[in-house]
Amino acid sequence: MAIPDLFSARQKKERGETPDVYVYDKLPQPLRVQINYILRDTIGPATESQCGYATAAAKIYESVNDDLLRHLGRLTLVSGGGYADEQLANFLLSEANVEYCLDAIELSCRRIEKLDPQHLYQLSDLKPAQAISDLNHRFLEHGIGYQYVSGKIIRIDSQFLHHQVVKPTLTLLQDKRYKGANDEFLKAHEHYRKREAKDCLVYCLKAMESTLKTICKIRAWAFQPTDTAKTLLDVCFNNGLIPPFLQSHYSALKSTLESGVPTVRNKLGGHGQGTQVVTVPPHYAAYALHMTGSAIQFLIEAENALP
Numbered sequence: 580m581a582i583p584d585l586f587s588a589r590q591k592k593e594r595g596e597t598p599d600v601y602v603y604d605k606l607p608q609p610l611r612v613q614i615n616y617i618l619r620d621t622i623g624p625a626t627e628s629q630c631g632y633a634t635a636a637a638k639i640y641e642s643v644n645d646d647l648l649r650h651l652g653r654l655t656l657v658s659g660g661g662y663a664d665e666q667l668a669n670f671l672l673s674e675a676n677v678e679y680c681l682d683a684i685e686l687s688c689r690r691i692e693k694l695d696p697q698h699l700y701q702l703s704d705l706k707p708a709q710a711i712s713d714l715n716h717r718f719l720e721h722g723i724g725y726q727y728v729s730g731k732i733i734r735i736d737s738q739f740l741h742h743q744v745v746k747p748t749l750t751l752l753q754d755k756r757y758k759g760a761n762d763e764f765l766k767a768h769e770h771y772r773k774r775e776a777k778d779c780l781v782y783c784l785k786a787m788e789s790t791l792k793t794i795c796k797i798r799a800w801a802f803q804p805t806d807t808a809k810t811l812l813d814v815c816f817n818n819g820l821i822p823p824f825l826q827s828h829y830s831a832l833k834s835t836l837e838s839g840v841p842t843v844r845n846k847l848g849g850h851g852q853g854t855q856v857v858t859v860p861p862h863y864a865a866y867a868l869h870m871t872g873s874a875i876q877f878l879i880e881a882e883n884a885l886p
Contacts, residue, residue, distance in 0.1 A: 582713055601724025603734065606677055610721045614684060615668045617713050620705040621691050625664035639694075640664045643686045651679060678773070681725065685732045688714065692730070725772070729753070731765050734772035740869050748872040751879045752790075756797065760789035760875065767868055776864035783871040784808060790875045791815060794882045820881050 623636035640663035644656055647670075656670040667683065674680050691707045705713070715726045725732050726741065729749050735741040745768075752761035767782035791811035795802045800818045802811060 582716055601736065602722055603724050604677055606680055606723065607721050608672070610717055610723065611672050611680070613717050614714065615671055617705065617710050617717075618667070618687055618691075619664065621694070621707065621710040622664075622687075625662040637663050639690050640667055643667060643683070643690055646686050647679075647683055650682060681732045681772075684714070685727065685730075688727050688732075689730055729761070729765060731769060732772065733765070733768040736865050744869050744872040744876065748876045751876060754879075757790060757793050757879070760786045760793060763789055764871065764875065767871065771861075771864050771868055774861060776861055779864040780867050783867045787871055787874055787878075790878055794820070794878060797882065798885070815878070820878070820885070822884075 622639050624634060625637040625640050626634060644663055644667055648654065648656065656666045657673060659669075660666070661669070667687070671680055671683055674683075688711060691710050694707055711727055718725050719738065724735050726735055727733075728746065729752075733745070735745065748764065749761070751757070752764060763782050763786035767779050767786060770776075770778040770782060788806075788808050788811060791808065791814075792802065792804075792806075794800075795811065795814055798818065800814050802814050806814070
């Protein structure tokens with residue numbers, strides 16, 4: 580079911596009360612409740628209310644809870660017990676650690692995306708794609724800077740950049756030939772969400788290099804597995820990745836790609852820091868992440884455009 584456009588929501592928009600700055604360290608209680616509704620409507624109840632027997636949904640909740648308990652190193656999610664769906668719901672409502680809540684949401688969404696048609700027919704009012712869309716809508720509605728994309732909760736800083744750079748890049752990387760680059764780009768997002776800026780930079784460059792290597796494999800252009808981004812860019816450009824009529828821009832474009840992600844990573848996150856600790860500000864990681872997305876998008880689309 581689509582989220583209804585109700586009076587109070589429209590009034591907030593008209594009064595300019597919609598959030599324009601994202602929050603990352605809080606999950607408002609109304610949002611937690613709404614997320615529980617989304618899970619309940621998609622997965623279904625853990626028990627049949629009239630007879631009290633367990634449903635197929637119970638196994639899904641139990642699987643989510645078990646993975647979460649093992650990850651957190653706990654024996655119980657909440658005190659008081661209850662059915663599996665109640666335990667997960669109470670955890671989402673009461674857990675103070677936002678990252679733990681996001682872990683629970685991520686695990687739940689992964690199960691939702693894998694629901695089989697028979698389960699959906701019997702127990703669900705909300706289809707998986709609509710559930711994910713509703714979740715992301717609720718995040719934005721409350722000004723929470725996270726989205727669920729390609730099996731992971733990722734952090735966003737700009738809705739414009741997310742829609743223009745991140746989502747198109749992840750769509751292109753769904754091609755199974757780019758699996759390595761896709762995993763590394765998502766890993767960069769994961770480190771960014773956890774504020775691990777240096778690791779974010781490392782995986783940004785890994786994703787870009789994997790993209791270049793995949794393009795070389797697709798086109799049968801010779802390269803070495805140990806080649807750096809600069810060498811791989813030389814291979815791609817020397818083999819005509821850019822059409823002749825754009826050759827006048829060759830030097831500037833190649834220089835931009837060479838001096839972007841690789842330089843930021845090498846200067847701030849890629850080598851030993853010696854006796855002086857190098858602190859990488861979060862905005863450098865955000866810059867590298869979006870620059871990586873733009874570069875990958877350009878490179879893949881350039882390869883797709885070749886005859």
